[in-house]
Amino acid sequence: MMESRPEITPETLTKWQYLVDQISEIADVPATLIMHTSDQHNNVCVKSTGDENPYIEGQSFLLHDKLYCFDVLENDAELCVEDAAHDPHWHDNPDMEYGMSFYVGLPLKWPDGSVFGTICMLDRFRNKRALSFRNGLRQFSRIVEDDLAMLEEIEQRRKAEACLQQELNSREEIIKKRTQDLEDANTALRVLLKGVENSKSEVEDRIVQQIRGLVLPHIGRLHQLIADDDRAIVHLDIVETNLKNITSTFTCKLAQALVELTPTEAEIVQLIAQGRSTKEIAKTLSRGTSTVDFHRNNIRQKLGLTHRGKNLRQHLAALS
Known part of the structure; x- marks a missing residue:
């Protein structure tokens, strides 16, 4: 040819x-x-x-x-x-x-x-x-x-430029398609995340309904049965408060803070959050007040409250 x-x-x-x-x-x-x-x-x-x-x-x-x-x-x-x-x-x-x-x-x-x-x-x-x-x-x-x-x-230059332009057009089409694929993938991901959030909300709603319907009514009954036991009432109040906190939010900062504490410290934190004094806490836990003060100092350090002017109860209230 x-x-x-x-x-x-x-x-x-x-x-x-x-x-x-x-x-x-x-x-x-x-x-x-x-x-x-x-x-x-x-x-x-x-x-x-x-x-x-x-x-x-x-x-x-x-x-x-x-x-x-x-x-x-x-x-x-x-x-x-x-x-x-x-x-x-x-x-x-x-x-x-x-x-x-x-x-x-x-x-x-x-x-x-x-x-x-x-x-x-x-x-x-x-x-x-x-x-x-x-x-x-x-x-x-x-x-x-x-x-x-x-x-x-x-x-020859014209043909080379035409080939180059054709290649550029082809690459632009590829980029355009890949961009559309990414947008489609992002849309699908957003739909999936929305579904996960909806499922999470549904699970949380079921938990809230079950706690409120199956657990909290029995706590009220227990209050009547142990009305003469002050220590038992204190612990029961903590259980009731925590259950109500769970039903109000699943991302409570206080709950996250409790993870860093020992079981005894976590118990004292919840009593402080309820407004209990050191004497009341000591009586409830059958501990000396000095022991409670020791734990309070450890709690302040772990929560970053090194400055004496900061109130522990107020800080805990802010986390709730």
């Missing part, structure tokens, strides 16, 4: 038009042509201006061995025919129909060496001035080939 070639831009054609006009003026020939070879045809791509130029832009010639340009392309070299009318090989070539018996032509190539076409000077008689300008024509042919190389490079 033949590689696709970039189109010749209007700017390039304008430049080539200037080139062929300069060649015709310098070499004093009526016709200078840049020919483009395609599908076994040689087509007039750019022609010098002037009334004496018989060729028409876009005009096409079938390539065969009697055509000047065919010889240039076939041999990949310059062809110089000084007078075709007196040359047995060229006297019947198609350009003789326009009286063009003088010809100097060179091949034009793309950067990879494949054929673009030819550049040539034609006249109706042997033109000494054009013959002396053959080296100049080579220089102009190089300018045309440099333009072809530039067009090729621009096209």
Whole structure:
């Protein structure tokens, strides 16, 4: 499959038009042509201006061995025919129909060496001035080939940019999809967390209802049964208070603080929270007041109440 070639831009054609006009003026020939070879045809791509130029832009010639340009392309070299009318090989070539018996032509190539076409000077008689300008024509042919190389490079860059843009678009689609997947996952996670919270609330509600309905009524009955036992009543009050705290909140800071205390310290903390004095606590626990004071000091240190001005009971009330 033949590689696709970039189109010749209007700017390039304008430049080539200037080139062929300069060649015709310098070499004093009526016709200078840049020919483009395609599908076994040689087509007039750019022609010098002037009334004496018989060729028409876009005009096409079938390539065969009697055509000047065919010889240039076939041999990949310059062809110089000084007078075709007196040359047995060229006297019947198609350009003789326009009286063009003088010809100097060179091949034009793309950067990879494949054929673009030819550049040539034609006249109706042997033109000494054009013959002396053959080296100049080579220089102009190089300018045309440099333009072809530039067009090729621009096209390659355009294709590279198009591929890069396609890759960027593809990556943007991937990122967009992954972002949507993350959003969907976050939505699902939020729904799951909400379900967990709802389940937690339902469990807490059931516990609260069971404590209030199945436990607290019996505590009231126990109060009546042990009305004469002050120590038992104190402990029962603690149980009732703690159960009520559980039913009011499951994140009680006081309950969290009790985890750091010993069982005896935890018991004293709950009695202090109820407003019991040191003597009352000592009587309830069958301990000396000095022992209670010792535990109170330990409790203050564990709760961070190193400053004597801070009231332990007030601090415990704030945690409840």
